[in-house]
Amino acid sequence: MALKPPVEVPQGAIRLNTDSQKLEFFAQDQWWEMATDVPTLDGGARGTWSGGHSPYLDTIDYVSIASAGNAVDFGNLSVGRSASGSVGSRTRGLQGGGYSGSNSDVIDYWTFSSTGNALDFGNLNNARHWTQPTSSATRGIWAAGNDGGTQKNIQYVTMASTGDAKDFGDMSFGTAVNANSSAQSPTRGLFGGGTPGTTNAIEFITIATLGNSQDFGDYTIHTAREGRGSNSIRAVFAGGTRPEPSVSGIIDFVTIATKGNATNFGDLSQARSNNAGAASPVRVAFAGGLTPNRVDTIDYISIATTGKALDFGNLINSRDHNAGCSNGHGGL
Secondary structure, three states: OOOOOOOOOOOOOOOEEEOEEEEEEEEOOOOEOOOOOOOOOOOOOEEEEEEOOOOOEEEEEEOOOOOOOOOOOEEEEOOOOOOOOOEEEEEEEEEEEEEEOOOOEEEEEEEEOOOOOOOOEOOOOOOEOOOOOOEOOOOEEEEEEEEEOOOEEEEEEEEEOOOOEEEEEEOOOOOOEEEEOOOOOOOOOEEOOOOOOOOEEEEEEEEEOOOOOEEEEEEEEEEEEEEOOOOOOHHHHEEEEEOOOOOEEEEEEEOOOOOOOEEEEEOOOOEEEEEEEEEOOOOOOEEEEEEEEEEEEEEEEEOOOOOOOEEEEEEEEEOOEEEEOOOOOOOO
């Protein structure tokens, strides 16, 4: 930890300390040494995108996030559905809820290191879509959603086992805070945006405890159904609806350890809503969405910098409302 800098520095700034040769980030008016340990990834972090609307898909695609290229077939969900939420541990990806003509309470899981079809994990405590997920290395969490009305409940599972979701707490505001991918550090999970209408509110929970969400700050715009991802320091939120049928290409970011309003990061390669992110410690790749046409686009950003997203490749087919997760995100 270094002394306070002589000039004003924005919260979340990142630098290389040339004396220690360590990366540092600025938070709470100080420079902090950045943890450089990363998960054991056996050749790199894998990102998966599962389900989606085109119409109701059961396909799971995957990429190696460290290298650009087109997505490859991984397997299939137990039930085709869209508007689900996905979470990941170092070994497993889970997808919960969704919609396929009616709301679903199904939780599926797969093992990142192999390919194959998803298996039954358990069930959410009620059928819903447009949940908002977050996870640590041990817990997978789904917040709020639409069960025919606005749902505020937060529920969780222990990802290393199987079984039904348990009650965690409630959102502090009554929107469907919908998104298909997650943002988190090892301690905090973030939720934000949502419908009906749109909101700029960001909420957080402490993942290891139980309880209601608390206020974190605000986005730079009102939005819903945006893609997201994080390493352990920064969370990014990309695109979304503002409100329908208008779509956004704006990318915001926050420093997860400190509460406060988001800062503009840059822009997606194309404005779109209902995309989903998958993160490594270095990158977030955003896939699919509506422009308002369904697209197969995958683009990516480097989390430590700011700027416009770059081309990564393409999904196997065009889709929106697909769910994204990885075995290399910031909660691990």
